[in-house]
């Protein structure tokens with residue numbers, strides 16, 4: 657059996673508190689998860705449970721005080737500057753808010769060129785890669801010369817996804833990546849994430865408070881409560897037959913707790929996607 661792409665073993669993260677004698681704020685307390693190449697682990701939990709902190713730890717951006725993070729056989733728990741640079745190729749992030757995560761003064765082409773330039777890719781190679789990225793996320797080539805504000809929320813999130821894909825990462829941390837979008841846009845962006853995974857074999861840590869969204873996109877689901885994983889397993893099992901009391905509560909608090917209603921909502925999502933695809937094809941035919 658091959659080892660997972662990412663293994664987090666008994667991870668402890670503590671934020672220091674002000675004052676000499678103050679005990680640090682232990683936000684993750686012995687978290688263990690694994691993500692296989694090309695698979696998605698959904699991470700759910702209430703606000704403040706430590707989801708974003710876990711995502712940041714994978715990027716080398718959280719104060720790790722115990723346990724290990726292994727990526728592709730390398731220990732990245734305490735990355736040096738050089739290791740962090742290498743990591744920034746392999747592990748990328750897409751945030752919730754495409755409005756604030758994209759530089760409003762930069763045309764999309766420059767936003768996409770930035771990670772390429774940092775890794776020494778420029779000129780015609782960068783240009784070709786940018787065109788390929790825009791196509792991959794379903795944006796027109798002329799998007800390059802336009803500013804983020806000229807796009808809708810869903811399109812801006814496509815720009816953020818294209819930027820994350822620029823260096824062909826092997827893992828993307830998606831931190832509430834569809835939460836700011838309305839339901840129909842959410843469905844299309846989720847569909848895009850799934851398609852990209854099929855095409856590129858990228859793995860996702862998909863952080864969301866919405867169990868319905870997580871179930872739709874994840875192979876496995878882990879449930880975080882106050883910095884502790886209380887349950888993890890196949891997405892279907894965790895979301896349909898949870899064993900832990902906290903997961904059961906989360907499911908009840910979820911906006912669509914009823915499995916039949918969830919199936920209906922999934923069907924609604926699918927119909928919306930089909931409708932949009934048909935409309936797109938029709939507009940191409942007409943043009």
Ligand SMILES: Nc1ncnc2c1ncn2[C@@H]1O[C@H](COP(=O)(O)OP(=O)(O)OP(=O)(O)O)[C@@H](O)[C@H]1O
Nearest residue numbers: 671681683701702703704705706707708709710865
């Ligand atoms: N940079 C930081 N410095 C100090 N404490 C922090 C920092 N970032 C997060 N925390 C604390 O860590 C805890 C977990 O926060 P985190 O953002 O990881 O949770 P979350 O599950 O992602 O919540 P949300 O869904 O609201 O974003 C919170 O108590 C928060 O105050």
